[in-house]
Each structure stands twice: as structure tokens, then as C-alpha cells.
Amino acid sequence: MKAVVLERYGSPEVLEYKDVADPVPAEGEVLVRVAAAGVNRVDVWIRTGKYQVKLPHVLGVDVAGEVVSSTVPHLRKGDRVVLFPDTPCGRCRYCLTGRFQLCRNASRLGSTRWGGYAEQIVAPASTAIPLPSGVSLEEAAALPVNYSTAWRALVTDAAVGPGMWVLVVGGSSGVGVAATQIARLSGASVISVVGDNWKEEKAYKAGADFVVNRKKKDVVEEVLKTTGGEGVDVVLEMAGTPFWEKALQCLAPGGTLVVVGATAGDQVSFNVRPFFRKYQRIIGSGVGTQGEFLRIIDLFSHGKLRPVIDKVFSLKDASEAHRRLEAGEHFGKILLKP
Ligand SMILES: [Zn+2]
Known part of the structure; x- marks a missing residue:
């Protein structure tokens, strides 16, 4: 072969x-x-x-x-x-x-x-x-890698549900699109970050409630504006170094930052003081289990998730x-x- x-x-x-x-x-x-x-x-x-x-x-x-x-x-x-x-x-x-x-x-x-x-x-x-x-x-x-990763991070690890705000960093990636759909299906609202003009409309089509082009606008400012100054309950992070500090600034008190990648660099540093004073969490995550994947397949088979x-x-x-x-x-x- x-x-x-x-x-x-x-x-x-x-x-x-x-x-x-x-x-x-x-x-x-x-x-x-x-x-x-x-x-x-x-x-x-x-x-x-x-x-x-x-x-x-x-x-x-x-x-x-x-x-x-x-x-x-x-x-x-x-x-x-x-x-x-x-x-x-x-x-x-x-x-x-x-x-x-x-x-x-x-x-x-x-x-x-x-x-x-x-x-x-x-x-x-x-x-x-x-x-x-x-x-x-x-x-x-x-489906397998992208949807299992997004499901594990959002549903299992960050317990995303109705009324929550989710920021998807890398909204145009395979995981980003999967995360947008899964968050919406869970009843959450999604802010998707993209890096090109032509990707903005596609991110809306994929289900995002708001799309921020990071090349044109300040993501932290836009996130705070959209969430009434509170920030998001969950950030799905996959960029690594360049976005790390902003990701934390976008996070509401009690919020969860889930890390599933380091596309643009793997070394980060941050100030722990606001982090612990706001009772925030950082979780590392990846491809979930076959049991979680079976639920994805079920939703896919019924047309509720479409890559x-x-x-x-x-x-x-x-x-x-x-x-x-x-x-x-x-x-x-x-x-x-x-
Ligand atoms: Zn084992």
C-alpha cells in the first residue's frame, strides 16, 4: 500500500x-x-x-x-x-x-x-x-482529536454550562471550532478569537456569539466590554506564550483557564497574586477518553455537532x-x- x-x-x-x-x-x-x-x-x-x-x-x-x-x-x-x-x-x-x-x-x-x-x-x-x-x-x-480535546476541556474539566461565558483562543483551529460548537451546545456563550479578517465571518458561522480579530482589536478590552466588565468563566488556551497574560486578564473571578496547547511558544510567566485572590484555576488538558468520544459520536450522528x-x-x-x-x-x- x-x-x-x-x-x-x-x-x-x-x-x-x-x-x-x-x-x-x-x-x-x-x-x-x-x-x-x-x-x-x-x-x-x-x-x-x-x-x-x-x-x-x-x-x-x-x-x-x-x-x-x-x-x-x-x-x-x-x-x-x-x-x-x-x-x-x-x-x-x-x-x-x-x-x-x-x-x-x-x-x-x-x-x-x-x-x-x-x-x-x-x-x-x-x-x-x-x-x-x-x-x-x-x-x-x-472528530477524534479536536472534539475529544474540546469536550474534555470544556465539559469535563471546566464544567461549562448554561449562562457561562467561554473565550476560545485560536477560534479558527480544529479544536477552536469544536470548542465553539460544544460550548454553545452546553448553553454557554462563546467569544472566539481569530487572526485574519476572512476568518471572522466563518467563526460566527461556526457558532460564536462574538468574534474578536486580535490583529485589529485588543482582546482583553473586547472581552471585558462584552461581559459587562466581568470577564469570561472559562478560557480555552492553546497559543501559549504570546497570549498567556491576556488570557488571565480575560478571566472572571472564580474562572478556569484550560490549557490544551502551546502553538506559539511554551514558556509563560504570570503574577500569582491576582490569580489566587480571585480564586481562579489553571488546568492542563488533552484528548479525553473513549467514553467521552462516544457521546461526541452520538451528537454527531444526530446532526448536533458538525465539524x-x-x-x-x-x-x-x-x-x-x-x-x-x-x-x-x-x-x-x-x-x-x-
Ligand atoms: Zn493504564
Whole structure:
């Protein structure tokens, strides 16, 4: 089969479209023909060597496709599935206390296992979630990382609910769009931050109540104005260094800052005094559990969550897709299609 293979770390050109041996499912695994694979920021961190993996490697955490062959009775050839990327060990202290997202021995597609930048993929059958016939496999491939991360951060960690204000930093990213939709579905109001004029209207279309273009306006000022001087109950932060202090200034007393990324730098500093005097919280978060993902799939299957697809690239153009993501030229999810 064809796959995009990473043999050394570096710029997007290191992603090589080439022939590799067809994968063979072991006991308890399924072989899936990839219909679409999502491109994520973590793929860039792996490609550049910031996160080290065993080389050669195939990237791709998000995958949806059709079962080609199965070693388990509940999945059959032709079943349409989306794969949850993580398989926790089930034995460690975190798994045994139900905190699967903390498992240190978990395997992950596109990280500890070969991922979806390929024509076919082998995955643990327990992670293959059947999809109803009406839904698009492309849209399904846009769900795992972005929606699981947004759900974990907002619903589970920050307990977002009706009447709350949520500030989504990076409102045009895949996670940002997912967060906007999930916050709205939870009854909260959303302020979305974007960095280009053309992204403003798209952010409104994605469900934001207010959109702030950070290149044109001061985000803190706009947030305080919009929330009657109070600030927001939750900030979903993923920029890192450049926005950190502003994120805290946007936060209401008792508010929660949830960090799910560090796209533009990972070192921050801040004054702890206003922070503790306002009883605020900072939480680190990431991809949630398969249990949380099942709820996302349920909402998606009923048309209540619809990912925004930015652009679909042919698998052989994976390096172009990475360039687009790194340049911030996208709004929503970038996909690869074999
Ligand atoms: Zn475990």
C-alpha cells in the first residue's frame, strides 16, 4: 500500500509518499481502509522531532474508514468506523481508577503505533466505533482529536454550562471550532478569537456569539466590554506564550483557564497574586477518553455537532497540508484522503 512515511525529523518535505508493506491485523485488531485522516498540530510536533517516536513512522491520529478484515465478531467487512486514537492498558493505577486519559502505557495511533497517513491501518478492534450509514466518513475523521480535546476541556474539566461565558483562543483551529460548537451546545456563550479578517465571518458561522480579530482589536478590552466588565468563566488556551497574560486578564473571578496547547511558544510567566485572590484555576488538558468520544459520536450522528472541513488534500500532498496548518491559513479541519 501507499503511505506517507517519516524517516527523519525536519521540515514538511521529510514526509515521503511511498510503498510500504500491507499491514496485517493481529488477534483483537481490525484492518481498516482509510477514507480520510485528520492533520493535527501533534503531527507537526512529531515531524519536527519535538515529540520523538520510533522511526520510520506513519503519522495520523484521526482516522475514519471501512473495515477490510476483522478478527472480532462484532465488526465485519464493510462496516464504516471511526477510530478512537488511544488504547489505555487497563492495568495501571490510572486505568484502575477510571482515569484512562492518564494511562502511561497507552498506545496511540500516529504516535506509538502507525497512524492514518496511509491507504490502510491496523488498529485495536476495541477502538473502532461503528458509524450510522448517513454520516460522512470525512466529517467523522475530523472528530477524534479536536472534539475529544474540546469536550474534555470544556465539559469535563471546566464544567461549562448554561449562562457561562467561554473565550476560545485560536477560534479558527480544529479544536477552536469544536470548542465553539460544544460550548454553545452546553448553553454557554462563546467569544472566539481569530487572526485574519476572512476568518471572522466563518467563526460566527461556526457558532460564536462574538468574534474578536486580535490583529485589529485588543482582546482583553473586547472581552471585558462584552461581559459587562466581568470577564469570561472559562478560557480555552492553546497559543501559549504570546497570549498567556491576556488570557488571565480575560478571566472572571472564580474562572478556569484550560490549557490544551502551546502553538506559539511554551514558556509563560504570570503574577500569582491576582490569580489566587480571585480564586481562579489553571488546568492542563488533552484528548479525553473513549467514553467521552462516544457521546461526541452520538451528537454527531444526530446532526448536533458538525465539524468544519477546511480543505481535503490528497495523501501524497501531506507536506502541503502541513505547510497550510503551520502557516495558519486554515479555518477548521485539514484532511488527507488516500
Ligand atoms: Zn493504564
